[in-house]
Amino acid sequence: MDMRARTDHPVLDAIADRWSPYAYDPRPVSTADLCSIFEAARWTASSYNEQPWRFIVVPREDEAAFANALDCLVDFNKGWAKDAAVLVFAVAATHYQNNGKPNDKSQYDLGQAVAQLSLEAAVRGIDTHQIGGLFADKVREVYAVPESFDVICGFTLGYAAAPNEGGPEGRTRHPLAALVFGTTWNEPADFLG
Ligand SMILES: Cc1cc2nc3c(=O)[nH]c(=O)nc-3n(C[C@H](O)[C@H](O)[C@H](O)COP(=O)(O)O)c2cc1C
Numbered sequence: 001m002d003m004r005a006r007t008d009h010p011v012l013d014a015i016a017d018r019w020s021p022y023a024y025d026p027r028p029v030s031t032a033d034l035c036s037i038f039e040a041a042r043w044t045a046s047s048y049n050e051q052p053w054r055f056i057v058v059p060r061e062d063e064a065a066f067a068n069a070l071d072c073l074v075d076f077n078k079g080w081a082k083d084a085a086v087l088v089f090a091v092a093a094t095h096y097q098n099n100g101k102p103n104d105k106s107q108y109d110l111g112q113a114v115a116q117l118s119l120e121a122a123v124r125g126i127d128t129h130q131i132g133g134l135f136a137d138k139v140r141e142v143y144a145v146p147e148s149f150d151v152i153c154g155f156t157l158g159y160a161a162a163p164n165e166g167g168p169e170g171r172t173r174h175p176l177a178a179l180v181f182g183t184t185w186n187e188p189a190d191f192l193g
Contacts, residue, residue: 003163005171018122019171020129021160024083026060029157033124034086037157040120044113052093052106053113056143059086068142073154074133081131084156089139090114091149110152121157130155 003019005011029037038055046052058069069087070078081087090113092106118128131154139151164170177188 001160001163003160003168003171005173006168008176012119014119014122018118019127019160019164021127021162022080022129022164023160023162024080024085024127024156024158025161026083026085027159028059028061029085029126029159033121033126034157036124037117037121037126041113041117044109044116046109046112047103047105048096048098050093050096050098050103050106050109052103053110054091054093054149056089056091056139056145057086058088060084072134072138072142073131074135077131077133077154081129081156083158083161084129085158086156088155088157089134089143089151090153090155091139091145091151094148094150107150107152114153114155118155125159126157127160128155128157 003021005016005019007016034057038057041053041055042051044051044053058065060066066087069089070082072089073081090110092110093103094106095101096103114128114130118130121128134151134154136151139145139154145151177192180189180192181187182189
């Protein structure tokens with residue numbers, strides 16, 4: 001399925017090939033793939049190596065549990081996520097375990113863990129689509145997430161069934177020069193030419 005990013009500079013295949021589908025073929029993701037995908041998250045770098053991420057994983061095979069998980073999403077996301085093989089909720093610790101202080105890097109660490117697992121999935125031909133549009137309070141209630149963790153995001157895992165509207169040309173990004181500065185704010189870094 002051609003949704004590969006048209007990058008301006010060469011990048012790893014996994015990065016170019018990762019995209020967020022809106023149509024899923026409901027076939028399951030194997031246990032071996034699931035283990036490797038979360039193993040990839042496990043080896044993510046984190047502040048003080050606290051590994052502040054936790055994942056709640058709901059495969060569609062358990063129909064009742066999957067329906068409950070879908071109910072935690074806003075309607076728009078429910079509409080496309082319903083065919084995914086797996087729905088996951090990603091939560092982050094509010095405090096460092098080593099000193100009890102607020103962990104203001106935990107959401108960064110969690111995001112990095114999801115990025116890392118997304119690339120492991122992409123290499124395996126498995127697609128991910130992250131979901132900010134959810135009811136965090138409902139996720140907390142349904143899965144008894146303790147107050148010491150914040151519910152941050154959800155994501156699907158599965159096999160895309162169709163390219164997104166617009167195809168690869170519809171995938172756009174800001175130019176590097178708008179994102180990467182030298183020592184003056186908003187001025188592109190010299191190496192960008
Ligand atoms: C934190 C986060 C939250 C997102 N929330 C949603 C969402 O609620 N619904 C949705 O359809 N896509 C959501 N997305 C997917 C983005 O829209 C998508 O990653 C972006 O448009 C870039 O497309 P690509 O992932 O195919 O490169 C989210 C992505 C991230 C990283």
